[in-house]
Amino acid sequence: MNIAYIFSLLLTLLSCGGDDPAPSQKHTLSATPLSLNFSEIAQSSTIDINSTKEWGAYSNEDWISFTPSSSLANETKMTVTVTKNSSNSKRNGSVVIRSGDLRQTVEITQEASEVTPPDPSITAPEGYTLVWHDEFNEGTRPSATNWSYETGGGGWGNNELQHYVAGSIGSEQLASVNDGIFKIVAKKDWIYSILNTYQ
Numbered sequence: 001m002n003i004a005y006i007f008s009l010l011l012t013l014l015s016c017g018g019d020d021p022a023p024s025q026k027h028t029l030s031a032t033p034l035s036l037n038f039s040e041i042a043q044s045s046t047i048d049i050n051s052t053k054e055w056g057a058y059s060n061e062d063w064i065s066f067t068p069s070s071s072l073a074n075e076t077k078m079t080v081t082v083t084k085n086s087s088n089s090k091r092n093g094s095v096v097i098r099s100g101d102l103r104q105t106v107e108i109t110q111e112a113s114e115v116t117p118p119d120p121s122i123t124a125p126e127g128y129t130l131v132w133h134d135e136f137n138e139g140t141r142p143s144a145t146n147w148s149y150e151t152g153g154g155g156w157g158n159n160e161l162q163h164y165v166a167g168s169i170g171s172e173q174l175a176s177v178n179d180g181i182f183k184i185v186a187k188k189d190w191i192y193s194i195l196n197t198y199q
Contacts, residue, residue: 027052031097031104036080038110044081047106051076051099061093064108085110088129136177141167149175162186 029051036045049055049071056070063083068076078095085091090112097104117130124130134146153163167175174185 025052027100027102029053029055029097029099029102029104031106033106034104035107035109038082038108040085040111040113042082042084044079047078047080047095049076049078049097049104050074051097051102053099055097055099057095057097059093059095059108061091061108063091063110064093064095066095080106080108082108082110084113086113088112088115088131134182135180136182137180138177140177141173142175142177142182 030049032048036047038045047066051071051073053073054070055073057066057078058069059066063085064080065082066078066080068078078097080095091110093108095106095108097106115129115131117124118133119130122130122133134143136142149164149166151164151166155161156164165174167173169187172187174187176183176185
Protein backbone atom coordinates (compact mmCIF):
# COMPACT_ATOMS: atom_id res chain seq x y z
CA MET A 1 0.00 0.00 0.00
CA ASN A 2 2.81 2.40 0.85
CA ILE A 3 4.67 1.51 -2.33
CA ALA A 4 1.55 2.23 -4.43
CA TYR A 5 1.07 5.59 -2.70
CA ILE A 6 4.70 6.60 -3.29
CA PHE A 7 4.51 5.48 -6.94
CA SER A 8 1.32 7.52 -7.46
CA LEU A 9 2.89 10.60 -5.88
CA LEU A 10 5.96 10.21 -8.06
CA LEU A 11 3.84 10.00 -11.23
CA THR A 12 1.96 13.16 -10.20
CA LEU A 13 5.18 15.09 -9.70
CA LEU A 14 6.61 13.90 -13.00
CA SER A 15 3.44 14.84 -14.90
CA CYS A 16 3.84 18.43 -13.65
CA GLY A 17 7.34 18.58 -15.09
CA GLY A 18 8.59 20.97 -17.72
CA ASP A 19 9.88 24.51 -17.44
CA ASP A 20 9.20 26.35 -14.20
CA PRO A 21 6.73 29.21 -14.61
CA ALA A 22 8.33 32.65 -14.76
CA PRO A 23 8.42 34.30 -11.34
CA SER A 24 6.07 37.25 -11.04
CA GLN A 25 7.77 40.55 -11.81
CA LYS A 26 8.44 42.74 -8.77
CA HIS A 27 6.73 46.13 -8.99
CA THR A 28 9.15 49.06 -9.35
CA LEU A 29 8.80 52.85 -9.51
CA SER A 30 11.57 55.34 -10.10
CA ALA A 31 11.83 59.07 -10.84
CA THR A 32 14.90 60.91 -12.07
CA PRO A 33 15.98 63.42 -10.89
CA LEU A 34 14.57 63.53 -7.34
CA SER A 35 15.02 67.31 -7.09
CA LEU A 36 14.52 70.27 -9.43
CA ASN A 37 15.84 73.78 -8.82
CA PHE A 38 14.36 76.77 -10.64
CA SER A 39 15.26 80.44 -10.84
CA GLU A 40 12.56 82.98 -9.95
CA ILE A 41 11.08 83.14 -13.48
CA ALA A 42 8.27 80.89 -14.79
CA GLN A 43 9.87 77.83 -16.39
CA SER A 44 9.68 74.07 -16.94
CA SER A 45 11.84 71.00 -16.55
CA THR A 46 11.33 67.25 -17.01
CA ILE A 47 11.35 64.17 -14.80
CA ASP A 48 11.84 60.63 -16.17
CA ILE A 49 9.37 58.23 -14.56
CA ASN A 50 9.67 54.48 -14.93
CA SER A 51 6.96 52.27 -13.43
CA THR A 52 5.89 48.66 -13.93
CA LYS A 53 2.31 49.60 -13.02
CA GLU A 54 -0.03 52.53 -13.61
CA TRP A 55 1.00 55.66 -11.68
CA GLY A 56 -0.43 59.06 -10.70
CA ALA A 57 1.06 62.26 -9.28
CA TYR A 58 0.00 65.19 -7.10
CA SER A 59 1.33 68.37 -5.49
CA ASN A 60 -0.12 70.51 -2.71
CA GLU A 61 1.44 73.70 -4.12
CA ASP A 62 -0.58 75.90 -6.50
CA TRP A 63 2.59 77.34 -8.08
CA ILE A 64 3.63 73.87 -9.32
CA SER A 65 1.88 72.12 -12.22
CA PHE A 66 2.84 69.05 -14.25
CA THR A 67 1.80 66.98 -17.23
CA PRO A 68 0.96 64.17 -17.57
CA SER A 69 -0.49 63.65 -14.10
CA SER A 70 -0.85 59.89 -14.62
CA SER A 71 0.14 57.15 -17.05
CA LEU A 72 0.01 53.43 -17.66
CA ALA A 73 2.98 51.23 -16.85
CA ASN A 74 5.86 52.47 -18.97
CA GLU A 75 8.65 55.00 -19.13
CA THR A 76 7.25 58.53 -19.24
CA LYS A 77 8.63 62.06 -19.30
CA MET A 78 6.72 64.38 -16.98
CA THR A 79 7.02 68.15 -17.54
CA VAL A 80 7.03 70.17 -14.32
CA THR A 81 6.22 73.90 -14.58
CA VAL A 82 6.53 76.60 -11.93
CA THR A 83 4.99 80.08 -12.00
CA LYS A 84 7.08 83.21 -11.46
CA ASN A 85 8.12 83.75 -7.85
CA SER A 86 7.38 87.44 -7.25
CA SER A 87 8.24 87.33 -3.55
CA ASN A 88 11.64 87.96 -2.03
CA SER A 89 11.54 84.54 -0.31
CA LYS A 90 12.77 81.24 -1.70
CA ARG A 91 9.98 78.65 -1.90
CA ASN A 92 9.94 74.87 -1.57
CA GLY A 93 7.41 72.28 -2.66
CA SER A 94 7.22 68.77 -4.07
CA VAL A 95 5.60 66.47 -6.60
CA VAL A 96 4.66 63.05 -5.25
CA ILE A 97 4.44 60.14 -7.71
CA ARG A 98 2.53 57.10 -6.47
CA SER A 99 1.98 53.65 -7.87
CA GLY A 100 0.41 50.97 -5.71
CA ASP A 101 2.14 51.21 -2.34
CA LEU A 102 5.26 52.84 -3.81
CA ARG A 103 6.02 56.57 -3.64
CA GLN A 104 8.68 58.83 -5.14
CA THR A 105 8.93 62.46 -3.96
CA VAL A 106 10.57 65.02 -6.22
CA GLU A 107 11.64 68.10 -4.24
CA ILE A 108 11.03 71.44 -6.02
CA THR A 109 12.81 74.66 -5.04
CA GLN A 110 12.51 78.09 -6.61
CA GLU A 111 14.73 81.08 -5.97
CA ALA A 112 13.37 84.39 -4.66
CA SER A 113 12.91 87.41 -6.88
CA GLU A 114 15.58 90.02 -6.62
CA VAL A 115 13.70 93.14 -5.60
CA THR A 116 15.18 96.33 -7.02
CA PRO A 117 15.10 98.91 -4.27
CA PRO A 118 12.91 101.91 -5.18
CA ASP A 119 15.64 104.27 -3.97
CA PRO A 120 19.21 102.88 -3.91
CA SER A 121 20.33 105.80 -1.76
CA ILE A 122 18.26 104.45 1.18
CA THR A 123 20.02 101.69 3.09
CA ALA A 124 17.72 99.05 4.58
CA PRO A 125 18.70 97.30 7.83
CA GLU A 126 20.60 94.04 7.41
CA GLY A 127 18.28 91.16 6.48
CA TYR A 128 15.59 93.48 5.07
CA THR A 129 14.80 94.71 1.57
CA LEU A 130 13.22 98.10 0.95
CA VAL A 131 10.18 97.65 -1.29
CA TRP A 132 8.40 101.01 -0.86
CA HIS A 133 9.02 104.35 0.84
CA ASP A 134 7.73 107.88 1.33
CA GLU A 135 10.16 110.38 2.78
CA PHE A 136 7.50 113.10 3.35
CA ASN A 137 9.75 115.77 1.90
CA GLU A 138 7.35 117.31 -0.62
CA GLY A 139 4.29 119.50 -0.08
CA THR A 140 2.44 120.15 3.16
CA ARG A 141 -0.01 117.24 3.01
CA PRO A 142 0.55 113.51 2.51
CA SER A 143 0.68 112.55 -1.17
CA ALA A 144 -2.76 111.57 -2.50
CA THR A 145 -0.97 109.08 -4.76
CA ASN A 146 0.40 107.12 -1.80
CA TRP A 147 -2.12 107.84 0.96
CA SER A 148 -5.89 107.93 1.37
CA TYR A 149 -8.24 108.64 4.27
CA GLU A 150 -10.77 106.32 5.85
CA THR A 151 -13.59 108.46 7.16
CA GLY A 152 -16.46 107.61 9.49
CA GLY A 153 -17.92 108.10 12.93
CA GLY A 154 -20.83 107.42 15.22
CA GLY A 155 -19.69 103.89 16.04
CA TRP A 156 -18.10 103.32 12.65
CA GLY A 157 -15.64 100.44 12.61
CA ASN A 158 -15.94 98.46 15.82
CA ASN A 159 -18.27 100.68 17.90
CA GLU A 160 -15.57 103.32 18.27
CA LEU A 161 -16.41 106.69 19.81
CA GLN A 162 -13.97 108.67 17.65
CA HIS A 163 -14.62 110.20 14.22
CA TYR A 164 -12.21 109.80 11.31
CA VAL A 165 -11.91 112.81 9.02
CA ALA A 166 -10.24 113.43 5.65
CA GLY A 167 -7.15 115.25 6.89
CA SER A 168 -8.78 118.37 8.32
CA ILE A 169 -11.70 119.78 10.30
CA GLY A 170 -12.88 123.09 8.90
CA SER A 171 -9.72 125.09 8.33
CA GLU A 172 -7.62 123.09 10.78
CA GLN A 173 -5.27 120.62 9.08
CA LEU A 174 -4.94 117.40 11.10
CA ALA A 175 -2.70 115.46 8.68
CA SER A 176 0.38 117.37 7.59
CA VAL A 177 3.86 116.92 6.18
CA ASN A 178 6.77 119.11 7.26
CA ASP A 179 10.56 118.57 7.17
CA GLY A 180 10.30 114.85 6.43
CA ILE A 181 7.75 114.19 9.19
CA PHE A 182 4.16 113.04 8.69
CA LYS A 183 2.04 114.35 11.55
CA ILE A 184 -1.44 113.16 12.48
CA VAL A 185 -3.23 115.24 15.10
CA ALA A 186 -6.04 113.83 17.23
CA LYS A 187 -8.59 116.26 18.71
CA LYS A 188 -11.20 115.68 21.37
CA ASP A 189 -14.58 114.64 19.99
CA TRP A 190 -16.42 117.75 21.30
CA ILE A 191 -14.35 119.94 18.95
CA TYR A 192 -15.52 117.87 15.99
CA SER A 193 -19.13 118.18 17.18
CA ILE A 194 -18.91 121.98 17.59
CA LEU A 195 -17.22 122.51 14.21
CA ASN A 196 -19.70 120.15 12.56
CA THR A 197 -22.60 122.11 14.05
CA TYR A 198 -21.42 125.46 12.67
CA GLN A 199 -20.43 124.28 9.15
